[in-house]
Amino acid sequence: MTALFIAANLWMIGAISAGPAPADSAGGAMSVRHDQDAGKVEVSCGDKPVLRYNFATVPVPPALKGKKYAEARGDYIHPLYGPTGEAMTVDYANDHPHHRGVYWAWPEVYYKGQVRDLHALQGVFARPSKLISAAAAGDAAQIEAENIWKWDDTEPIVRERATIRVSQAGGGGYFVDFEFGFEALVDGVSVARRGQKAYGGLNIRTALQGEQKILEHTDPAGARPRRSYAQIAGVPTGGKQAAAIAIIQHAGNPAYPGDWVKFANLGWLQPTFPASGVKFPLSKDKPLVLRYRLWVQPGSGAGQEQLAKAWDAYNKPAGGAPKDAAQAKAGEKQ
Numbered sequence: 001m002t003a004l005f006i007a008a009n010l011w012m013i014g015a016i017s018a019g020p021a022p023a024d025s026a027g028g029a030m031s032v033r034h035d036q037d038a039g040k041v042e043v044s045c046g047d048k049p050v051l052r053y054n055f056a057t058v059p060v061p062p063a064l065k066g067k068k069y070a071e072a073r074g075d076y077i078h079p080l081y082g083p084t085g086e087a088m089t090v091d092y093a094n095d096h097p098h099h100r101g102v103y104w105a106w107p108e109v110y111y112k113g114q115v116r117d118l119h120a121l122q123g124v125f126a127r128p129s130k131l132i133s134a135a136a137a138g139d140a141a142q143i144e145a146e147n148i149w150k151w152d153d154t155e156p157i158v159r160e161r162a163t164i165r166v167s168q169a170g171g172g173g174y175f176v177d178f179e180f181g182f183e184a185l186v187d188g189v190s191v192a193r194r195g196q197k198a199y200g201g202l203n204i205r206t207a208l209q210g211e212q213k214i215l216e217h218t219d220p221a222g223a224r225p226r227r228s229y230a231q232i233a234g235v236p237t238g239g240k241q242a243a244a245i246a247i248i249q250h251a252g253n254p255a256y257p258g259d260w261v262k263f264a265n266l267g268w269l270q271p272t273f274p275a276s277g278v279k280f281p282l283s284k285d286k287p288l289v290l291r292y293r294l295w296v297q298p299g300s301g302a303g304q305e306q307l308a309k310a311w312d313a314y315n316k317p318a319g320g321a322p323k324d325a326a327q328a329k330a331g332e333k334q
Contacts, residue, residue, distance in 0.1 A: 028045050028046020028047065028048070029045075029046065029136070029138060029139065030043065030044070030045055030050075030136040030137075030138065030139055030140055030141040030166060030167075030168075031043070031044050031045075031136050031141070032044075032134050032135055032136045032141050032143070034131070034134050038056070039054070039055050039056020039057070039074065039128065040052050040053065040054050040055060040056065041053045041055060041131070041134045041143050043136070043141045043143070043166050045139075045168065045174065048081070048083070048084075048085050049079070049081045049085060050080075050081055050141075050166055050174060051077050051079065051080045051081060051164075051166065051176065052077065052078060052079055053076075053077050053143050053145070053164060054074050054075070054076055054077070054078060055074060055075065055128050055131055055145055056074050056128050057072045057073060057074040057127070057128070058072060058073060058074055058091075058100075059072050060072055060092070060097075061092050064092055064094070064097050067097055068097075069096070069097045069098040069120050069121065069122075070092065070097035070098070071097075071098065071121035071122075071125075073098075073100060073121055073125065073126075074126070074127070074128055074147075075103070075104075075126040075127075075128065075145070075147045075160075075162070076091075076100045076101050076102060076103035076104075077089070077101050077102040077103070077164070077176075078090075078091040078100060078101025078102070079091075079101065080101060080102055080176070080245075080294075080296070081296075082236065082239075082241065082243030082296060082298065083172040083173055083174075083243060083296065083297070083298040084240075084241040084243070084298065086236050086239040086240070086241060086243070087207060087236060087239075088206055088207055088208060088236055088243055088245065088296070089101035089102060089204075089205060089206055089207060090205045090206065090207050090237075090267065093205065093266075095266070096205075096266070098119065098120045098121050099203075099205040099266075099268075100205070101204075101205060102202075102203070102204050102205075102294075103203050104160075104162070104178075104180055104201065104202050104203070104290075105118040105119045105126070105200075105203060106118050106119055106191040106192065106193070106200045106201065107119040107120060107192075107193065107194040107198075107199065107200050108191065108192040108193065108194065108196065108200070108279075109124050109149070109189070109190075109191055110188075110189065110190040110191070110192070110279060111124075111151055111157055111186070111188055111189050111190075112151075112188065116151065118149065118191075119194075119199075119200060119203065123151070123152060124149055124150065124151050124152075124153075124157070125149070125150050125153050126147040126148070126149050126150075126160060127147060127148055127149075127150050127153070128145070128147055129145075129146040129147055129148045129159075130145070130146050131143075131144075131145050131146075132144040132145060132146060132161075139167055139168040140165065140166065140167040140168075141165070141166045141167075142163065142164065142165045142166070143162075143163070143164040144161070144162070144163045144164075145161070145162050146159065146160065146161050146162075147159075147160045147162065148160070148185075155186075156185050156186075157184065157185055157186050157189050158182055158183065158184055158185060158189060158282060159182075159183045159185055160180065160181070160182050160183075161180070161181040161183075161287075162178070162179075162180055163177075163178070163179040163180075164176065164177070164178060165177040165178075165179075169295060169296075169297075171297065171298070172297070172298045173295060173296050173297040173298065174295075174296050175293055175294065175295055175296075176293070176294040176296065177291070177292075177293050177294075177314075178202070178290075178291065178292045178293070178294075179289065179290075179291050180288075180289065180290045180291075181287040181288070181289050182282055182287055182288040182289075182290075183282070183283070183284065183287040183288075184281075184282035184283055184284045185284065186284075187284070189281070189282045190279040190280055190281045190282065191274070191279070191280050191282065192274065192278065192279045192280065193272055193273075193274070193276070196276065196277050196278065196279065197276045197277065198261065198272075199261045199268075199270060199272060200272055200273070201258065201270065201271060201272045201273035201274075201290070202247075202270055202271055202273075202290070202292050203268075203270050204232075204245070204247070204268065204269055204270050204294075205266060205267060205268055206232055206234075206236075206245060206267035206268070206269070207236040207237045207238075207239070207267055208232055208233060208234030208235070208236055208243070208244075208245070208267050209234055209235070209236075209237050209267055210234050210235030210236070210237070210239075210242075211233075211234050211235055211242060211300075212232070212233070212234035212264060212267070213231075213232070213233045213234065213300060213301070214230070214231070214232050214233075214262055214264060214269060215230060215231045215232075215301075215304075215307075216230040216260040216262065216269075217229055217230065217304065217307065218257050218260070225251065225311075225312070225315065226251070226256075226257065227308055227311040227312075228248075228249040228256070228257035228258070228260075228271070228311070229246060229247060229248045229249065229307050229308075229310070229311050230246070230247045230260050230262075230269055230271070231244055231245065231246040231247070231269075231301050231302065231307065232244065232245055232262075232267065232269045233245075233299075233300045233301040234267070241298070242298070242299050242300055243296065243297065243298055243299070244296070244297045244298075244299065244300060244301025244302070245269075245294055245295070245296055245297075246294065246295040246297065246301060246302060246307055246310065247269065247270070247271060247292065247293075247294060247295075248292065248293040248294075248295065248307075248310060248311050248314050248315075249271050249292060250290075250291035250292060250293070250314065250315060251315050252289075252291060253273065253289075253290050253291060253292075254273070254274070254280075254288065254290075255273065255274050255275040255278070257271075258271040258272045258273045258274075258275075259271075259272045259275075259276065260272070271292065273290060293310075293314045295310055
């Protein structure tokens with residue numbers, strides 16, 4: 001991929017996906033720094049950090065070595081920073097050492113008649129394959145990476161491609177857009193939520209505990225369009241300034257909308273996939289594609305009307321009206 005193509009692609013992200021940054025945006029151009037030795041990619045806006053994508057394996061901190069579920073891991077975002085530069089996420093939490101900021105993993109991965117836990121790092125792991133691109137242009141940045149899921153940390157079973165796009169949102173905030181592709185490398189791989197009904201998919205463990213507020217919204221079945229979004233706001237542990245993370249589901253995701261799962265005491269909020277009671281088979285021919293947007297904002301976050309408009313903007317094709325699930329041809333339960 002040439003530098004010219006990357007720059008053009010990033011311009012399109014800023015012009016279409018996020019919209020032009022208003023005059024009261026965070027300020028400064030986006031930049032990307034790839035620390036090859038540490039295996040991490042850091043995105044900044046001007047002089048303020050935005051996020052760190054841990055591509056390579058992050059070792060277990062000495063204080064947690066030997067503790068259950070404390071396993072070296074990579075392929076996740078931490079820290080995700082608020083607009084004032086305070087970390088909003090938690091990694092290697094003492095209560096749940098496998099929690100790791102913003103990550104995409106399932107507690108039930110089925111293969112060869114067995115089940116392993118990618119979420120809690122038990123028997124199957126996402127390992128780095130290649131960093132495809134990491135670049136910035138103007139008010140947008142993009143990271144694209146390939147990871148391989150390894151059964152027993154040896155046998156490749158799934159190729160994962162993660163694209164992370166960051167752009168200014170105005171008002172001192174920014175968007176983080178995710179597009180994940182999961183392609184089976186062997187026959188017979190399926191994923192499911194915990195107990196096929198609880199958590200799993202895009203997982204978000206925040207540090208937003210002080211003055212915490214959680215909002216969830218999904219329009220009733222039959223609504224056109226049918227919006228689904230949520231938000232967690234609060235003051236990060238050890239921080240001083242309130243911030244918020246809104247989560248917007250894409251109507252094109254299979255089995256849209258995913259259920260919302262929250263654990264307020266853990267600062268946890270997530271959209272789930274697949275549907276309750278489903279073991280979703282991964283295909284060798286057609287990758288599973290999932291898309292989400294995070295909207296990071298200062299203060300106590302957006303109201304319902306603003307969030308509805310944010311859902312519309314994310315789900316609106318160029319020059320058209322917002323898509324609903326039927327228009328996006330969302331997949332049925334499998």
